[in-house]
Amino acid sequence: MKFACKTPLIGLLCLTLVVSAEAAPKKTALPEKEPSKPSPALTANLSVAYLAQDKANPPTLPFFLTQPADVGMQGARLGIADNNTTGRFTGQSFQLKTNQLAADADATAAFKQRVAEGYRHILVNLPSEAVASLAKLPEASNVLIYDVGSSDDSLRGENCSANLLHLLPSRAMRTDALMQYLNKKRWQKIFLVTGPEEADQQYAAAVKRSAQRFGVKIVAEKPWQHHFEERRTPESAVPVFTQGVDYDMLVVADEAGIFGDLFAYRTWQPRPVAGTQGLIPSAWHFTHEQWGALQLQNRFRDQAKRWMTEKDYAAWLAVRAIGESASRAKSTDFDKIKGFMLGSEFALAGFKGVPLSFRPWDGQLRQPVLLSTDRSLVAVAPIEGFLHQKNELDTLGVDQPESQCHNPTHSGNGQKP
Amino acid sequence: MKIKFLWLYLLLVGSFVHSAHADTLYITLEKDNALAIVDGATGKLTKTVKIGKRPRGIVLSKDQKQLYIAASDDNTILIIDTATLKVVGRLPSDKDPETFAMDPNGEFLYVSNEDDNLVTVIDIAKRKAVKQIPVGVEPEGIAVSPDGQWVISTSETTNMAHWIDRAKLEIVDNTLVDPRPRSAVFTSDGKQLWVSSEIAGNVSVFDVATKQLVKKIGFKIPAVTQEKIQPVGMRIDKNRRYAYVALGPSNRVAVIDAQKLEVIDYYLVGQRVWNLEFSPDEKRLYTTNGVSNDISIIDLENRKVIKSVAVGQYPWGLAVKP
Structure with missing residues (x-):
């Protein structure tokens, strides 16, 4: 590529020439893109x-x-x-x-x-x-x-x-992450809505355990049956369902994603939604x-x-x-x-x-557990300030003393410092 | 009139004398797509110029007349004239160039292509990629030994330092390092290779002759959690007396006794300190602080952070011209 761009007058022209000339033959100029074969003899x-x-x-x-x-x-x-x-x-x-x-x-x-x-x-x-x-x-x-x-x-x-x-x-890690965040925000009164499935019950159980751990109060808890009859629409059912409770955040347990999304913007009071919908704790x-x-x-x-x-x-x-x-x-x-x-x-x-x-x-x-909404990452738990004597990641989920896994053979040399 | 000329005279002479001792900092601003220019002695931001998209790695040419700057989202390395601050050419770096190193003669650049698991070798004079070397997953840190024998590429997910023979441009050895190696630096005598590990939170020092680990240097800062200590950029002075390590979101630069390989102090600088560079006389150290959008100037003689200079969004890399 030999362009002599000496005079300032044609400098710009030269630059354009260089650029376009560079762009075209780039692919051919690069010899091998394929990863080479394993070099060690024995694989x-x-x-x-x-x-x-x-x-x-x-x-x-x-x-x-x-x-x-x-x-x-x-x-x-x-x-x-x-x-x-x-x-x-x-x-x-x-x-x-x-x-x-x-x-x-x-x-x-x-x-x-x-x-x-x-x-x-x-x-x-x-x-x-x-x-x-x-x-x-x-x-x-x-x-x-x-x-x-x-x-x-x-x-x-x-x-x-x-x-x-x-x-x-685990569910416990997810709900711990959410409750740490609610604790930090001081949104400590939640309304728990639980779906009919077995998984929903388990999610709700995890929410209850985490709420207690991180000083969040469940001020109301209602099961959601999810059958809309004639004239019973989300627009009519959700406000009534959420009426008469003073709370900071609605937490839904709907793992299959059947009804949880119906709550946001339809509640009696203007309140955000979290849990399996809304602000969601997840791995990725x-x-x-x-x-x-x-x-x-x-x-x-x-x-x-x-x-x-x-x-x-x-x-x-x-x-x-x-x-x-x-x-x-x-x-x-x-x-x-x-x-x-x-x-x-x-x-x-x-x-x-x-x-x-x-x-x-x-x-x-x-x-760590990510807390995100549809298109925005809100926080990453463990939330700053939640401490643990060994590893701050163990503020999320079931810690050793409370574990019900009495099968002590996930061997190895013990836990990390 | 006379008075006016006197002023002009003083101004000219003054600035001349001044510039003889001063140094100029060029700082890439990742989010502003720009280059900030700061006077090192006074700590004044003198100019900001728009360059390519997402500028990150920056290296000064051997004759100090040009800057090479990785414009990651333009998939190129820009050549910028230090006198005019205009783009005067481009180097074919291939996709998403981030960090790169220059050989001691100033003839070749070695570029990490993070997305393609490659190191691209560029002949600067010919403006041509002469070879691509397959390396581990997400190559990041890259360094050329002072004697020109080795090019080291560290890959963040493979967790290795690849020893590339610079004459053959082939990998001849691989050394496992701690998780997410970020930066690799040779001591100026070429006897040691230092590699920082972001996830392990330490720096590993290797003996170049034997390629064996000499020591792992860990960090502990009172009232700062270990997870926040993420070693990234490093600089070691010419006499290998002191080394400096940027510790990312802990907002500290560690000072290491480079003979004993022990941490002796920490400087509190701006937020998420990323890369470091000395002034030419090694009396000052400059740091880019990505989150607080400034650079810190450390007076190394008096061991004090003397200034922070707001430069623009996401200052990433910096080069210093005498």
């Missing part, structure tokens, strides 16, 4: 399985809220790609076997088949009851199961298993860009052509936890990876500003 292989199942009776959602079919799986795929980029330098290669079962398929049989094929790291994106029963199979005793789809507290409590790790925040949100998160968002969008959901994030974390442990332990051996992952040195970078690690008492991944 150790590690295969990871991913198991998910279609829902039997999915709730009827509004037409604009269709869920992509590959939620979760795309995160696992990206994790494998990231692991393999690192693996080129460590001589480790990672493969993913994905399995999206039909609603009537036998998940247990599929799981047993994976184990029989030799898979020992298995990601499951399944309902919590299915996860609990898989974890208790004799075939699962020498396997690590990565729960990337459930927030169930009992799965982390009385129904826990030593071979089970949880990548999404597309508005999150801090701490390098934008890079993960971009990488994911390039691959999946859509935004990353929290289940994608959970699956990505699971695969990265495996990859990070394999590169630190310098091995693809199951026991060595497991030992490192559950040990005190494990520190996973999850784009949320602090190192993430597994709680030894229940296999839950410690992590």
Whole structure:
């Protein structure tokens, strides 16, 4: 590129020439864009399985809220790609076997088949009851199961298993995050509306526990039946339903997303909505860009052509936890990876500003919880000022002394300082 | 008339004498798409000029006549004339350039392409990308050893320092480092490589000859939580007496005894301190503070933060011209 731009008069012209001339042949000027083949002579292989199942009776959602079919799986795929980029330098290669079962398929049989094929790291994106029963199979005793789809507290409590790790925040962690925020804002009187589903009851139970922990008072609690008869519309029902209560914030428990969105702007008094709708605590949100998160968002969008959901994030974390442990332990051996992952040195970078690690008492991944509305990230919990004697992330969720998981074999060398 | 000329004379002579001792700071403003120019001695913002989109990394050319500035959202590195502050050319950096380093002869730039997991090598004179080297996930920190033997690229998600042989432009070794390595810096004698880890909250010092870890330096600031301590930019003085580490949202710069590898003090500066640079005589240290939109000037002789200068939105990087 030899342009002599000596006289100031033609400087501008020269500049334009340079620019356009540079732009055109750029692609051809760059020789290799393909990642080079693994340089270390011996490559150790590690295969990871991913198991998910279609829902039997999915709730009827509004037409604009269709869920992509590959939620979760795309995160696992990206994790494998990231692991393999690192693996080129460590001589480790990672493969993913994905399995999206039909609603009537036998998940247990599929799981047993994976184990029989030799898979020992298995990601499951399944309902919590299915996860609990898989974890208790004799075939699962020498396997690590990565729960990337459930927030169930009992799965982390009385129904826990030593071979089970949880990548999404539990319901307790989510509602703790929300209550920390309400405490900080001094919006301490809430009106709790609970849906009819089992999951809604569990979410409401988590809200009650968290409210008590963080000094928030539930001034009213009402079940929502959700049947609109003739002439009973959201416009007429919601104001009446919320009338006569003095509260700061309406908290809804509607995990399936059937009715929670009907409350905002329809309540008797002008009050904001939080919980499963409105201001929502979650593991991941597309508005999150801090701490390098934008890079993960971009990488994911390039691959999946859509935004990353929290289940994608959970699956990505699971695969990265495996990859990070394999590169630190310098091995693809199951026991060595497991030992490192559950040990005190494990520190996973999850784009949320602090190192993430597994709680030894229940296999839950410690992590910050994002509080966001539709298009805005409002806060990241733990909220400043909530302290813990060991790790501030443990102000979210069930701490060791109160854990109902009396199965003390999420081994490793104890918790991180 | 005479009096007028006298004033003019004094002004001219005065500014000449002044500029002989002064230094000029060029600061990239990520959100303003602009470059701020500050007089180092007086701490005065003298000028702000619009440049490309989302300017971040900035390096002064060997002859000090040009600045290279990564315009991340323009996917290019701009060449800016330091005399006119006009864009005089572009370098083909490929997508989303953020940080880059120059070799000791001033002939090549080594650019981290964060989204593509590549390091792009640019021949400055030919304005041409001569090679792309595949590295780990999200390459960030990059440094060239003073003897020109090594180019170090650190990747934030792979958590490695890649040792690139500068003659062959190939990776010949990889060293695992602590989570989210951000910046890599050689000591001026070329014997040590320092790498800061944002998530681990520490700095690892490696012996270059053996590529072995010498020490990990941790930080502890009273009344500041550990999570806020996120080491990013670093500078080590020429005699390897003191090193300075920007600690991000803790709003502190750590002072390290670079012989004993021990922290000896912390300076309180602006919010989310990101990058650092010395004045040419190493008597002052300048810091870019991304959230408070200013720079801090530290008097290193008297060990005091003497000034903060408002410069514009998201000051990111800085270069200092004598």
